[in-house]
Amino acid sequence: MPDSMIRAMAGGSRIRAVAAITTQMAEEARRRHHTFPTATAALSKALTGGLLLSSVCQKDGGKMTIRIIGGGPIGGIVVDACHDGTVRGYVAKPETDLPPNAEGQLDVGGAVGSAGFLTVTHDSGRGSRYTGTVELASGELGDDYTRYLAESVQTPSAVSLGIYLDREGKVEVAGGMIVQLMPGAGDEIAWRLEQTIQSLPSFTQMIRKYSTPYEILKAALSGFAIEVLMEDIPVSFSCPCTEERALWAVSTLGKAEIQSMIEEDGKAEVRCHFCNEEYLFSRSQLEALLNGVQ
Numbered sequence: 001m002p003d004s005m006i007r008a009m010a011g012g013s014r015i016r017a018v019a020a021i022t023t024q025m026a027e028e029a030r031r032r033h034h035t036f037p038t039a040t041a042a043l044s045k046a047l048t049g050g051l052l053l054s055s056v057c058q059k060d061g062g063k064m065t066i067r068i069i070g071g072g073p074i075g076g077i078v079v080d081a082c083h084d085g086t087v088r089g090y091v092a093k094p095e096t097d098l099p100p101n102a103e104g105q106l107d108v109g110g111a112v113g114s115a116g117f118l119t120v121t122h123d124s125g126r127g128s129r130y131t132g133t134v135e136l137a138s139g140e141l142g143d144d145y146t147r148y149l150a151e152s153v154q155t156p157s158a159v160s161l162g163i164y165l166d167r168e169g170k171v172e173v174a175g176g177m178i179v180q181l182m183p184g185a186g187d188e189i190a191w192r193l194e195q196t197i198q199s200l201p202s203f204t205q206m207i208r209k210y211s212t213p214y215e216i217l218k219a220a221l222s223g224f225a226i227e228v229l230m231e232d233i234p235v236s237f238s239c240p241c242t243e244e245r246a247l248w249a250v251s252t253l254g255k256a257e258i259q260s261m262i263e264e265d266g267k268a269e270v271r272c273h274f275c276n277e278e279y280l281f282s283r284s285q286l287e288a289l290l291n292g293v294q
């Protein structure tokens, strides 16, 4: 089944919910960045959380850049998520791998660390930008996105992120969900929602049990009537980098630098941080570039 996302309201429009299955997106990120298991989990959760955050915080055409730096061995995570369901990102140290935590889970909190910040830059795509920063709650990422929504966006929310790897470290299943209380929801709905969410099994168990975002929402919000706003929204790992843009990046280095590349290596290699794609330029391409650079 392809990855997808669902947007819904529940409890008579007092609750907003978005859920996604992101297994293929997470596996593509792992494959591209050659991440070790703990780093795979951290990157997958950061990417899935970014997609969900973009879905609840932004309008069409918007992009969000999320930077998470917590002092842990992973060194930092950067995610670019778009409202259209595409996302890209990377971790500074893809080889990060830790023993399981006290609950026997992949130790994302240990890898990310909790002494630092989560920073989100919203770009509306129409000229306006703003940045919000919160201190990390635990480095487990679900908690940290929850804190961001509570403190920076001032919407009480529960962010759940899950991932399960097979024995070879490949992504067997990944996904996430954000449930938010809308203004004016009232204490009774808030209390019922809290009880419902607290009684749920771990989100990783849920994504292993249910195969669509709709089934996840139905199970997570049992007792509330769900109104689907949009479903089967495709989500994917996608990077807009191209060979042309990479060559442009080389051209910005200037004549002297390009000349020394030609003399020293006879070629240039440009690697995109976000998707780890490598672009290789030959001596003749560099010489052509040099003739065009002022």
Ligand SMILES: [Zn+2]
Residues within 6 Å of the ligand: 239, 240, 241, 272, 273, 274, 275, 276, 277
């Ligand atoms: Zn790229």
